[in-house]
Amino acid sequence: MLENKIIVLTGGGDGIGWECAKAYTKAGATICIIDKNPLDEDKLKALKKAEKLILTCNLTDEVEVAAAFNTIIEKYGRIDAIHNNAAIAHPSKTLDETSNAEWDLLMNVNLKSILYTTRYGIAHLKKSQGCILNTSSMVGSIGQDNHAVYVATKGAINALTKAMALDYAPFKIRVNAVSPAAVNTPTLQAWSQEQANKEQIEQYLNKLQPLGIMPAGDVIADACVFLLSNAARFITGTILPVSGGAELGYRTII
Template sequence: MMMRFEGQTALVTGASSGMGQATAQMLANQGARVFTAQRGEAAHEVILADFADPATPEKVIAHIAQAAGRLDILINNAGVMREGTVDEGSEDDWHLQLQVNLTAPYLLIRHAMPLLKQGGGAIVNVGSIEGLGSNPRHPAYCASKAGLHGLTRAVAVDHGPDGVRCNAVAPGWIDTPLNVDFINSMGDPDQFRKEIGHIHPIRRTGAPEEVARLICWLASDDASFVTGQIYTIDGGRTAQLSLP
């Protein structure tokens, strides 16, 4: 296997399952020393972290600085979603989603920047197609992901001269444990999966490993001239117009 991250240190947030777990494992398989930060247990070098607490990002980066003395790759994957229209949801739900999905990545980038500058690091933020459009009853989630896309471009512009690249991925429907559980809760899961597949030109939903491959490419030297970009990975869902 190609060891394109040999000698590098990476942080992946929200790596207990799904895209974060797949990304952390892929980075490790390709030679990186991987730290994971989330509320629950995960693989690799685990930092227990609750990103709803504004003090957490600084503590996480300080832990890595002390343990490894370097950080080459930052993957901001941790996220939360609460449903409810603007008149249904609470302000607490709004602030939680903005904190975890947008402010925590901003603070992680801020505190990690001195380390990332040392070796010309790479940041990959996990946004969403909901930063480009919206599913029903997701105002705070959409706002946070659109903000994360904007933050991605701003960091790329400001810190390109420092040798730091910053990109984002915008996944569509991915078979994370949360989404799989949702499908299985339907009255006819097989029929629902068939229906959800038909909103994708390739007629299926995505796998966490497919997103992880894109994330790892963006974090690698193979993407050395790529920065400030938002890569949609959705099986063509947002390219397909709905029928009347």
């Protein structure tokens, strides 16, 4: 579905991003992973046969992002898609308990990084009539207690996705977001450990989705492949829930 596409993927080193990296290569794409940490040996081996470029980059540093995009263009000459997946979820706090530094870091990683990837990628997407995909979260639509700034960033991503879709539609660039609920990733595991009742969190998360227990990131990756493919060629501005129905309404959970 993604044969010969050049896809820039931020935060591709673990969690949903890693599952997307594998799914994109399986679908025929060349992946350019931009992550704050280098991939470990096991992951490099898993991608051994894939056409890839791995770049270590601080996505909150505009100079580093610009350099990463220059490297991609020098090697491949074009970009067909940008998947803005990189994010952090720490800290798990109410707004009044959040420090200025914590606010700034969440906003910079989760939102400002999208500004930078768009700033340095949009000219290339205009040439390829490519697409942008943002990783959001169900909490950006319905909220979550004790996670105020993270929720704010995901709500902003939803609104930003719609604004970008309108701005770039004249250039035939599609912009969508994928919106997971609970997904078993290192980020969610870290969040769980911050909770006062962490012993009960896994049970809660496994009952959150009507379709079944908390999934791995591959279910999100499959939806991302679709949204970046030609099969989704007339879809833009969509915040696609891949949530097992978690947002559908009140349920009796025993």
